[in-house]
Amino acid sequence: MATNQSLDLKLSTSQRKVLEQYDSEQGLQFYQNFMGEFNIHYGIYETPYDSVIRASENTIKFLVDLIQQRLLIRPEHCIVDLGSGCGGAAHYLALTYGCQVTCVNLCPNQNQQNYLRAQELGIAHLIDLVECSFEELPQD
Numbered sequence: 001m002a003t004n005q006s007l008d009l010k011l012s013t014s015q016r017k018v019l020e021q022y023d024s025e026q027g028l029q030f031y032q033n034f035m036g037e038f039n040i041h042y043g044i045y046e047t048p049y050d051s052v053i054r055a056s057e058n059t060i061k062f063l064v065d066l067i068q069q070r071l072l073i074r075p076e077h078c079i080v081d082l083g084s085g086c087g088g089a090a091h092y093l094a095l096t097y098g099c100q101v102t103c104v105n106l107c108p109n110q111n112q113q114n115y116l117r118a119q120e121l122g123i124a125h126l127i128d129l130v131e132c133s134f135e136e137l138p139q140d
Contacts, residue, residue: 015106015133022085023107060089064096073097080104082134087114087127094118094126102128104137 011019021027043055044062067073075098081090084103087110093101105111111129118127130137 011133015135018106018133023109025109056088057092060092063089064093073099075099078102084110084114086110087117090114090127091117091121091123094123095121098126100126100128102130104130104132104134106131106133 043050043052044058045055046058050058064073071077073079073093077097078100079090079093080102081087081093082104084090084105085107087103090101090103091114093099103111103114105114108131111131114127115124115129118124
């Protein structure tokens with residue numbers, strides 16, 4: 001998934017900065033080494049000894065538990081993950097509940113990581129990737 005030059009011409013300044021921060025090889029390597037391969041957020045620390053990876057997983061579980069309190073997630077549901085990064089939350093949802101997850105993310109390298117990991121996990125059929133800013137979602 002290479003960056004499309006015509007797409008680059010349409011990007012806002014803030015979208016270009018997002019790509020510089022999160023999608024450069026150096027940025028991707030940093031996030032993968034420091035935060036774990038597929039979760040790019042800081043997380044919820046339950047103990048002072050939790051790793052960043054564990055805290056990131058705690059965040060996903062916390063958010064899913066909030067959803068479960070209002071709506072029982074079922075395989076027939078489709079969830080949209082805005083700013084999906086490398087797909088950590090999407091993979092968790094697809095593996096745990098068997099539901100379809102549409103990942104909306106601007107960064108081509110992260111989308112590639114998401115796709116490859118979904119294939120490894122055998123859930124690529126449950127993950128749809130939409131490469132765009134969530135500020136400019138397609139209508140279909």
